[in-house]
Amino acid sequence: MKIIANQDGIGTSKFDLYLYKVLYLLSFRKSKWLEKQIVQIAKDLEAIKNRKVF
Incomplete structure (x- = not known):
């Protein structure tokens, strides 16, 4: 699992989110670390979804 930093921010995927959720349940x-990662990835995905392109 790699999180790629670019000019727009952090690039994450829904697959990473689901994988962390499964590991958290297992x-x-x-x-606590997995819980923090899940919250961070969810925030990043929400920010990417709400990003405005000019």
Whole structure:
């Protein structure tokens, strides 16, 4: 899994989000790091979705 930094911000995919969610569920919701990563990826995807192109 690679997170690619570019000029527009952080490039993430929905696949990464789903993968982290599955890993989080398999860890019986005990991993704080995975929880933080899920929140961060969700914010990045929302920012990309709401980005305006001029």
